[in-house]
Amino acid sequence: MSPILSVTDLRVSFATDEGVVHAVDGVSFDVNPGEVVAIVGESGCGKSVTAQTIIGLTRSPNATISGTATFGGRDLIGMPDDELRTVRGEHIAMVFQDPMTSLNPVYRVGDQIAEMIRAHRQVSKKEALARAGELLHSVGIPNPERRVRDYPHEFSGGMRQRVMIAMALALEPELLIADEPTTALDVTIQAQILNLLRTLNEEKNTAVVLITHDLGVVAELADKVVVMYAGQIVEQASLDELFYQPQHPYTWGLLGSIPRPDEIRPDRLPQIPGQPPSLRNPPTGCRFAARCDYTFSDCATLPGLESRLGTQHLDRCWLSADAKAGTR
């Protein structure tokens, strides 16, 4: 099975007044048809910039972008803006974190969805509006015929996120990029939206790139997990391998430091000391070394992202598999 999206050596840096920020530094991963790939990491690790760059949202005079993102045989990174516009919406759609600011407050919700459909398809306004109603129905919004005439402020947060998902799915894209789709929502609403995303993934076979900081959400939805730290991928594995045989000390720290509702943790949570390095001037060696409990002399040089177990499981850590199995 060939991947529908293949990102290779993606690098994004931004020139700022304080220097050049290397937000994404050599990221590569594949997304297979119908697969859910989660990119996890903390604020500033480059997960959102990675996603936004794939669909051309980081193009600006101060940004330097290199690498490739091959989608349907074509590279999105070098693609002219007008061509990219037809790919966006038609083949790749995106759902953002904040459903409050992603909709235009002065247009009716139905009109916004219809406008988007008419930008890509030769249909009448009436047909587009009818389709908007069907879409709202398909994402579980009650009374869709009436709701298409409502304005965004008349919807709750969870409902607005459903509208965003409806709009993203309007043209039946092969790939959906969801950037923290449930972060702004309450848990009971989050559960509804995660259910909706899973159903869409299973029924329409839409591939999903899920950007999140919440490992619970990852466990719920992902097939494959990419862990990012300071602009680089530090570990990449299938869902079960990442949770049950994590190979990178940063992943251990992330998994260990979550207070969980389902079990009692030690009085003091295991914590990762310190903070991530500045991306203006990242360390030359392993980027996690300053916060890692297991550093040794090799950590002064940057480890590559490699398979160290002889499987698809990749990690960026010099420790031997035996040492990892022993220390974790």
Added chain:
Amino acid sequence: MSERPLLEVTDLVKHFPIKAGVVIDREVGRVRAVDGVSLTLHEGETLGLVGESGCGKSTLARTILQLIAPTSGSVRFDGHELVGRSQRELRPLRRQMQMIFQDPFASLNPRKRIGQIIGDPMQLHGIADGTQLKLRIQELLDRVGLQAEHYNRYPHEFSGGQRQRIGIARALALEPRLIIADEPVSALDVSVQAQIINLLGDLQREFGMAYLFVAHDLGVVRHVSNRVAVMYLGKIVEQADSDTLYAQPRHPYTNALLSAVPIPDPRKNKARERITLDGDVPSPIDPPPGCHFHTRCSSATERCRTAEPPLVTDGVGHTVACHHPL
């Protein structure tokens, strides 16, 4: 725990009037943000308060501290009634009750230096002055994991986690007996979140203050709390010690809330039975009659639509407001 509780809240109510009219304001409705809440908190104990956005948990926290004047009810701190006191009369007690806020960016004055932010409360209450003040501030900075030389810096020079440490040092400065923490870690990344949770735990073991810990993250609340109260639409629907509440929730809402949290363990996640609630939380302006939760509850009966269930406590201190508890 037979001695007098440090904090005793009885039937606390806060309704915000909704007014309309051009010349004369008429009251056309009320937001029932806090609608008859009672709770107690003992010295050195942590009570977790959980609920979804809009359930009234933050309003409750602020009403307890008299930052918002309650509509009715009573708040007793160490035996002293707080409701009805003037600001001046409250001041000596304020010293013993401090607050930590959610947003580490909005809760520190950007134009003041760290030393001033932490030192001002001590000066206002006449605790320390001059060199002694400076020493005390540096000691506090050190205690919360910052450096003494941060004294002269401004808030914008710090990361979110560091700012939250500054907020904690400010709350700690007056040696309070009660700290109300309103979502103190929800703006932080997981690794930093663990650092702050550990710090709050260490400080409590060292100084023995009580925490009222308001949060929406059920994992965090379980970890920090001795007891947990669950709020829904302005009322507490269930309260128990934290292990009991998480292991055997009795209110259908608590049960649904716990089952909705995704657990960072794929196999366990798939294996457990999930309850998904339909719809959204109803508006607190016109909450449903009877049990507020009946519109989303799968076991609701006719009785739930008409009669409001009272809070009932069983023999082991597990309190629940439900006609058909689990």
